[in-house]
Amino acid sequence: MSDKIEAVKKLFTSKSSRVETNKGDTYYQDLFAKCEARLNEMRAQTPANRLDFSELLEENGIDRREFMKWASATTAMLMLPPMFTPLVADAAVMMNRAPVIWLELQDCAGNSEALLRADGPKIDEIVLDIISLEYHETLQAAAGFQAEKQLDEAMETFKGKYLLFVEGSIPMGMNGQYGTIGAAGETFHDHLMRCSENAAAIVAVGACATFGGIPAASPNPTGAVGVMNVVKNKPIINIPACPANPANMVGVILHYLLTGQIPELDSLLRPKFAFGYRIHDNCERRAHFDAGEYVEEWGDKGAQNNFCLYKMGCKGPMTFNNCSIVRYNEGINWPIGVGRGCIGCSEPDFWDKYAYERPMADAKIKAPTGGVEKTVDEFGLGMLTAVGIGIGIHAAASAVAGKREKSGESHE
Amino acid sequence: MNQEYKQVKRMTPAMRIIHWLNAFSMIGAIATGLYIGHPYYQTFIADGAVDKYVMAWNRYGHFIIAIIFDVTSVAIVYLYFFSRFEKPYKKVIPNAKNLIEFKDVVVNLLSLNRKNEFNSTHSDSFNTVYFTIFHLLLLWMLFTGLQMYVWGLGSGLSSIGSWWPWMLHVATDWTLYVTGGSKMDVRLSHHYTMWFIICWIVFHIYYQVWRTIFWKEADIAIVIGGSKFVKQDKANKK
Ligand code: SF4
Ligand code: SF4
Numbered sequence: 224m225s226d227k228i229e230a231v232k233k234l235f236t237s238k239s240s241r242v243e244t245n246k247g248d249t250y251y252q253d254l255f256a257k258c259e260a261r262l263n264e265m266r267a268q269t270p271a272n273r274l275d276f277s278e279l280l281e282e283n284g285i286d287r288r289e290f291m292k293w294a295s296a297t298t299a300m301l302m303l304p305p306m307f308t309p310l311v312a313d314a315a316v317m318m319n320r321a322p323v324i325w326l327e328l329q330d331c332a333g334n335s336e337a338l339l340r341a342d343g344p345k346i347d348e349i350v351l352d353i354i355s356l357e358y359h360e361t362l363q364a365a366a367g368f369q370a371e372k373q374l375d376e377a378m379e380t381f382k383g384k385y386l387l388f389v390e391g392s393i394p395m396g397m398n399g400q401y402g403t404i405g406a407a408g409e410t411f412h413d414h415l416m417r418c419s420e421n422a423a424a425i426v427a428v429g430a431c432a433t434f435g436g437i438p439a440a441s442p443n444p445t446g447a448v449g450v451m452n453v454v455k456n457k458p459i460i461n462i463p464a465c466p467a468n469p470a471n472m473v474g475v476i477l478h479y480l481l482t483g484q485i486p487e488l489d490s491l492l493r494p495k496f497a498f499g500y501r502i503h504d505n506c507e508r509r510a511h512f513d514a515g516e517y518v519e520e521w522g523d524k525g526a527q528n529n530f531c532l533y534k535m536g537c538k539g540p541m542t543f544n545n546c547s548i549v550r551y552n553e554g555i556n557w558p559i560g561v562g563r564g565c566i567g568c569s570e571p572d573f574w575d576k577y578a579y580e581r582p583m584a585d586a587k588i589k590a591p592t593g594g595v596e597k598t599v600d601e602f603g604l605g606m607l608t609a610v611g612i613g614i615g616i617h618a619a620a621s622a623v624a625g626k627r628e629k630s631g632e633s634h635e
Numbered sequence: 636m637n638q639e640y641k642q643v644k645r646m647t648p649a650m651r652i653i654h655w656l657n658a659f660s661m662i663g664a665i666a667t668g669l670y671i672g673h674p675y676y677q678t679f680i681a682d683g684a685v686d687k688y689v690m691a692w693n694r695y696g697h698f699i700i701a702i703i704f705d706v707t708s709v710a711i712v713y714l715y716f717f718s719r720f721e722k723p724y725k726k727v728i729p730n731a732k733n734l735i736e737f738k739d740v741v742v743n744l745l746s747l748n749r750k751n752e753f754n755s756t757h758s759d760s761f762n763t764v765y766f767t768i769f770h771l772l773l774l775w776m777l778f779t780g781l782q783m784y785v786w787g788l789g790s791g792l793s794s795i796g797s798w799w800p801w802m803l804h805v806a807t808d809w810t811l812y813v814t815g816g817s818k819m820d821v822r823l824s825h826h827y828t829m830w831f832i833i834c835w836i837v838f839h840i841y842y843q844v845w846r847t848i849f850w851k852e853a854d855i856a857i858v859i860g861g862s863k864f865v866k867q868d869k870a871n872k873k
Contacts, residue, residue: 242791490808500789501786501787501789503787504787504789512690513688513690514678514687514688514690514691515674515688515689515690515691516677516678517674517677519677534673534674540786541783541786541819541822542818543789567819570817571817572815572817572819576817576819576820577819582672583819583822583823584669584672588823599827600826600830602827602830603826603827603833604830606830606831607830607834607837610834610838614837614841617845618845620747621747621845621848621849624747624748625748625848625849
């Protein structure tokens with residue numbers, strides 16, 4: 224019963240992605256004081272690792288001015304007023320006090336890749352470098368029993384304080400035996416449950432950990448699901464996309480470090496500061512969309528002139544993510560910028576229902592009747608034909624019957 | 636001859652206006668909707684910049700039509716229950732009388748008019764159910780359509796205030812869960828439903844023409860002049 228009530232509640236309380244960006248002076252004064260106190264508390268703690276942020280910046284040739292520019296941009300991204308800039312800068316410096324445990328489940332490690340993109344690191348990446356990664360299944364040197372011991376120690380030391388980052392989906396088929404970890408053969412599911420128990424919050428990064436992603440694509444042989452399908456009663460933050468944008472990961476950690484809270488989330492548990500924007504509304508090709516100017520095939524005149532990619536299957540009109548604003552690789556470019564459509568990597572059902580590079584009307588999907596894959600239009604035309612045939616038969620039969628009747632009653 | 640037939644009023648002017656408004660809106664909605672789903676003609680590169688607004692105009696037309704549908708839907712829901720003429724809801728209640736009539740009309744259609752055992756003077760329950768299905772399909776289109784519309788208001792703001800996107804979310808977010816959970820499901824469902832509606836229309840037109848030809852009661856005239864003709868003895872029968 225309570226399940227049903229929950230479902231009904233969910234049905235009607237889906238939130239818009241709107242963030243109230245002006246909550247009034249008193250609110251921000253309060254928040255400022257709270258954040259300041261929290262940072263002071265942090266400063267008193269010994270850092271969990273010895274990396275020095277300022278040194279790292281210097282090594283990478285990033286000066287103070289550039290760093291402050293980044294801090295003010297990040298403050299804006301988190302939808303905080305400018306007065307928070309120095310606090311954000313402080314929080315970034317103290318990133319090595321945020322204990323993070325990173326689990327790697329059924330996935331391609333693309334998010335770890337994104338996190339590590341190390342050639343000419345941007346400040347976002349440096350920040351991620353110095354977070355206190357207590358345990359990272361792919362990156363750490365330790366292996367086997369040693370690694371397991373490290374995990375146990377980290378969970379013990381930072382009990383209730385660490386952020387648990389999860390990358391990859393959880394295979395539920397065959398009792399979870401599709402994915403195991405460690406010498407004891409612990410399933411991914413059990414592993415996740417054990418590590419989430421004492422986490423302050425769970426951050427699911429990437430399409431797989433959030434909504435199942437590619438492993439969950441039809442026919443989903445391993446029964447893959449996202450974290451929020453498995454872990455209940457814990458704060459979960461979803462940072463979908465394939466891969467998740469490092470800027471958004473930093474945003475979430477910074478927000479947590481600064482305020483001790485998780486950022487405002489939408490109904491899919493995605494932070495609104497990152498997923499409150501529709502690709503289509505911030506796309507540089509939008510004018511071509513409205514004008515009806517589309518790329519018809521790869522490399523045609525339209526493509527050369529940066530026309531809209533809608534007919535090449537761009538799913539920007541139904542995808543919420545900030546890559547059109549934040550972009551990738553030091554803000555150099557993003558998928559649509561380089562001339563490919565968006566494939567909706569940050570939406571549930573990504574892959575099956577988004578990544579087919581055709582307009583929705585041409586998508587081959589399983590018809591409601593099951594069986595063969597058809598487009599909606601093929602199905603619809605088939606249905607129409609059936610109706611037409613039915614009508615034809617009925618009309619012909621009626622005509623014949625009518626004639627017969629007439630000749631029958633003609634001697635009236 | 637004149638005495639043999641009796642004229643019966645079937646549709647008020649308001650009902651006829653709504654009917655034709657819906658009919659033409661439907662054609663418009665399908666034409667523009669197909670373009671939005673898959674742009675099937677191209678802008679002329681040589682067009683002046685001010686004219687190059689093809690998708691935008693199609694979407695504009697589609698939305699205006701949607702608003703017309705919205706308004707007529709409200710009117711129709713009202714008429715369903717409060718019409719002083721005929722209250723259609725009385726015909727969709729599955730009571731014995733309606734069920735028998737429903738069956739008789741179906742039998743009439745399948746027996747190619749050899750059996751005709753119901754009173755065709757008034758709107759029968761089969762037709763009323765058929766129309767109810769149409770209005771439910773239309774309602775579904777409105778909900779899914781407005782759900783897609785609100786994606787464009789991600790900021791939560793609109794020119795007429797933030798209550799509007801808020802209201803759209805409250806009113807239509809359930810379509811996401813009902814169709815399967817993702818935005819694409821809503822879109823696909825909207826597209827499928829169009830085909831159901833097209834099939835509905837095809838049968839509707841056929842059936843009205845068929846009635847006119849075989850019943851010989853000028854049913855097709857209802858939607859134009861508002862009335863049809865029934866043989867006097869039949870009209871008095873029930
Ligand atoms: S390229 Fe995609 S996101 Fe950009 S305007 Fe076209 S459809 Fe929208
Ligand atoms: S453009 Fe679309 S598919 Fe590409 S990264 Fe952004 S949300 Fe994902």
